[in-house]
Amino acid sequence: MLGIWRSEMERIWNRRSTLLLYTIFLLMVIANIVSLKINGTMKFRFGEGIATVNNLNLPWLMMSEISLFLILALLPILYVDQLSGDIHSGAYRLYVLRPYRRFQFWLGKLFALSVTTIVFTxxxxxxxxxxxxxxxxxxxxxxxxxxxxxSTSLDAMSYTLVFYLVLTLVCLAKLMLSSAVCLFISRPLFSFISILFISMFIYPFYKPLVMLIDPFQQIMxxxxxxxxxxxxxxLIVIILICSTISFVRWQKKTI
Incomplete structure (x- = not known):
């Protein structure tokens, strides 16, 4: 199992698309920090007012816009490239020939993408x-x-760490949703459009589901x-339902 994970990690980070997405993400983070430094303040996007940026609140304030692009586009593109891309190209036909149970390949893939998500956040x-x-x-x-x-400076560290932990969990929920969709729609472009449509379609029925598009306010x-x-x-329901659909579909899918 560990060998599968290492193999998947190498495959993910050896692709130019992954390095490109990671570079874009880094540039977005740096550009946003520079903008906050120049302005000295940040205006919340939902009318909550203006916050003065300092060393204690920068790590989470800067993610207001970045988390939107991260979960709406950057990570879904990465997930679709690794999941739908391999299925559509037929690459997994070679992987399943190795002496492992079928579900272990999918679990190793998802675990590698989870670790990659943690690298981003x-x-x-x-x-x-x-x-x-x-x-x-x-x-x-x-x-x-x-x-x-x-709040005191002692609270800043725990508050920031919890914010990034929850942000990572939301990203993993998007990964589980992507894994379920990619097993039904193998063409990467159509998979991405479907994931975007589903994320935008379901949140009007229940407001917290907007986390799948723009998670910052909901996390706060x-x-x-x-x-x-x-x-x-x-969050829990999305992860449980989508992961169940993903693994059941993978076990039954003909590759």
Whole structure:
């Protein structure tokens, strides 16, 4: 099983498309940090006001726009390229000849993509922390999202880490959705369009599902008391249902 994971990790990062997407992501992070440094403040996109950027809140404030592009386009493109791309090209016909159970190949693929997702979000976290403490004003307090009460610097680390943990879980939910769709629609372009359509179609029925398109506000609300139960229910249900569909379909799919 470990050998499958290593093989999949090598295949993912040996592709030019992965390196290109990672480079685009890095450039977006850097560009957003530079913009926040120049302006000194950030205006929330949903009318919550304006926040002064400092070393304590930069790592999560900078993800307001970046998380939108990350989960709407960059990661789904990566997932579709690795899942639908291999199925459509017939590459998996060679993989299943190795002496492993069939589900182990799909599990290894998804695990490798999960680790790759963590690389993306972890890189943003690292850059945000380094940039915050080197080029932004230092502060002893900061305001959590939607709070009028100042929090101490000791709270900043845990708040930031929890934000990135939840962001990663939302990205993994998008991975599970992508894995289910890709097994029914093998052409990469059609798979991507279908994933985008499904993500946009379902959220009007239940507001927290907007996390599959624009997760920033929903994550921020989930870190507060209000709305957290609905958010976590949606997240868990998506992961469970989509992962079940994905593995059942993989076991039955003719390749």
């Amino acid at each position: 972890g890189t943003a976290l690292l850059i945000g922390i380094l940039a915050g403490w080197t080029i932004f004003p230092r502060s002893l307090t900061f305001f959590k999202y939607g709070s009028a009460e100042a 609300l989930a870190l507060r008391v209000d709305g957290s139960i609905r958010f976590w229910m949606c």
